[in-house]
Amino acid sequence: MESSKREPLLRELKDYLIHLKDLGYTEIPCEANLFANAQQSTGFQQSQPPLSTNEMAKSLTAVQKELGDCTRCKLSQTRKNIVFGSGNPNADLVFVGEGPGADEDEQGLPFVGRSGKKLTEIIEKGMGLNREKDTYICNIVKCRPPGNRDPEPEEIAACKPFLVQQLKAIKPKVIVALGKPASSTLLGRTVPIVKERGTWHEYEGIKLMLTFHPSYLIRFYTLENRKAVHDDMKKVLKELKR
Numbered sequence: 001m002e003s004s005k006r007e008p009l010l011r012e013l014k015d016y017l018i019h020l021k022d023l024g025y026t027e028i029p030c031e032a033n034l035f036a037n038a039q040q041s042t043g044f045q046q047s048q049p050p051l052s053t054n055e056m057a058k059s060l061t062a063v064q065k066e067l068g069d070c071t072r073c074k075l076s077q078t079r080k081n082i083v084f085g086s087g088n089p090n091a092d093l094v095f096v097g098e099g100p101g102a103d104e105d106e107q108g109l110p111f112v113g114r115s116g117k118k119l120t121e122i123i124e125k126g127m128g129l130n131r132e133k134d135t136y137i138c139n140i141v142k143c144r145p146p147g148n149r150d151p152e153p154e155e156i157a158a159c160k161p162f163l164v165q166q167l168k169a170i171k172p173k174v175i176v177a178l179g180k181p182a183s184s185t186l187l188g189r190t191v192p193i194v195k196e197r198g199t200w201h202e203y204e205g206i207k208l209m210l211t212f213h214p215s216y217l218i219r220f221y222t223l224e225n226r227k228a229v230h231d232d233m234k235k236v237l238k239e240l241k242r
């Protein structure tokens, strides 16, 4: 094959392999058209190009501009507003949740409903930080999954490159993954959150703490769970030297 034809193919293959790695694959799946199949199975065809995760860091504004009026997955068909993220773009601490709920979808802001109030309480009363000044908060998918169901793998795959770019832009010292979907997405494997919460991991050279999602804490408001999250946040503060 001529090298002029081979090079674009190799570039495409490299991007595909990086994409698989970001999804947590450690081996190459047999079906080369894995993602084409996933799209066909949902009946949703996106027209915007995916964002490559191996790009250089951009500003948060540039990432948001690139996201635009995103229709890269089927969540675009039912959302009211894209919930990009909020807080300090230079924060040392980033919280990553699962996806917007009804209140977030209405307002276009993350963690503004009941779970948001709980998260604010954890940050401000529990940690003594200011939510807007000291943290940045975002989710693994930027549009609300209907009925607050879990985001599906192809939705996470379509949206994750924007989370990757957000984290590259902010360069925090610590990331806190809230709950199993966020922890699993960032670590690229299924995380048993009850077993692994409170443990340190690493995401692209950044310290990563896993803890319960505030909605889990609201649902199972036991002394044990409250203490667990309190202990996890104490470890985060120690890492941040606060």
Ligand code: SF4
Residues within 6 Å of the ligand: 067, 070, 071, 072, 073, 074, 075, 076, 082, 141, 142, 143, 155, 158, 159
């Ligand atoms: S969830 Fe993410 S990828 Fe899907 S439409 Fe919304 S912004 Fe785009």
